Amino acid sequence: MKFQFLYLLVFSLIVITISELIGFQSIALGAVKISILPLVFAIMITMILGLTIFRKGILKKVYSKSNIQFSNKYLLFIMLPLMARYGADVAPHIREILSIGWVFLIQEIGNLGTVLIGLPAAILIGLRREAIGATLGIGREGELAYISEKYTLDSDEGRGVLSLYIIGTLFGAIFFSIFAPLLLDVGFRVEALAMASGVGSASMMTAASSTLVARVPELESTILAYASASQLLTSFLGTFTMVFLAVPLQRFMYNLLVRGDKQ
Structure with a gap:
């Protein structure tokens, strides 16, 4: 469990770093600007890599059942700093x-x-x-x-x-x-x-x-x-x-x- 959690932690840090490097993007469509936040990129990357075709090797350990249950249980704690x-x-x-x-x-x-x-x-x-x-x-x-x-x-x-x-x-x-x-x-x-x-x-x-x-x-x-x-x-x-x-x-x-x- 602890070993698999380490994979989840490292994976999360990598995804967050990539998303922050992409940064806040604004796409202009005429007079309208569409704002895309790093959070959106983070979720898209995580969802794509979670597909069955990619879930092999290390990614299989990242998306293990124990890691998913851990994420479900403690998701709310990361929201507290926003308040x-x-x-x-x-x-x-x-x-x-x-x-x-x-x-x-x-x-x-x-x-x-x-x-x-x-x-x-x-x-x-x-x-x-x-x-x-x-x-x-x-x-x-x-x-x-x-x-x-x-x-x-x-x-x-x-x-x-x-x-x-x-x-x-x-x-x-x-x-x-x-x-x-x-x-x-x-x-x-x-x-x-x-x-x-x-x-x-x-x-x-x-x-x-x-x-x-x-x-x-x-x-x-x-x-x-x-x-x-x-x-x-x-x-x-x-x-x-x-x-x-x-x-x-x-x-x-x-x-x-x-x-x-x-x-």
């Missing part, structure tokens, strides 16, 4: 943020949209228990923690939330990097878009705020502060919204839509 970074960005603008704090609270209602819209759609295309994990919020750290504690990540519900987590990391950041500047061109205020970028995903928030900073560099500190505050509140208050509102609503709807398979 400290959010707090550091928020502090200089705390008075300004508190003066409009109620606006941040309203966006938490959006956490119910994934259940109201996503769950029926997931059931319609044939998902069952996987839909529970895939439609509880946007499948980020909070949802990942809840599903892993309640069902474990080896369950159908766990596979649902993990699939959404990976898809959100790969495509969510790209979507946000395109959508944020488009809304800016339509006429939305940059402060509103910065607040909206904090949906509970570090990669999506970074992609959206980075493209906004590129378009309005003179408001960089304001954009980063609003985005970080929104992200921080979403990560904190979103947990209570999920547990006390989204989960009961999802349970009720799932039992109603899928009779005979009680959640």
Whole structure:
């Protein structure tokens, strides 16, 4: 176990180094810039090398069952330093943020949209228990923690939330990097878009705020502060919204839509 973990550690450091060397890439498509974060490159490299055709020799030891179980269990610990970074960005603008704090609270209602819209759609295309994990919020750290504690990540519900987590990391950041500047061109205020970028995903928030900073560099500190505050509140208050509102609503709807398979 320890020997195989060493392979995982070395492999992770190599992938991280390569991804950081590639760095933050911005691809221009006309007036729109698509931002691709090092995190996206890291996941793509890891997924490609994890394919069966490559999983031989040392890679077979890297992707061993014991390493995969270890990664599932301790994934959340690597997310904790992000919370400290959010707090550091928020502090200089705390008075300004508190003066409009109620606006941040309203966006938490959006956490119910994934259940109201996503769950029926997931059931319609044939998902069952996987839909529970895939439609509880946007499948980020909070949802990942809840599903892993309640069902474990080896369950159908766990596979649902993990699939959404990976898809959100790969495509969510790209979507946000395109959508944020488009809304800016339509006429939305940059402060509103910065607040909206904090949906509970570090990669999506970074992609959206980075493209906004590129378009309005003179408001960089304001954009980063609003985005970080929104992200921080979403990560904190979103947990209570999920547990006390989204989960009961999802349970009720799932039992109603899928009779005979009680959640």
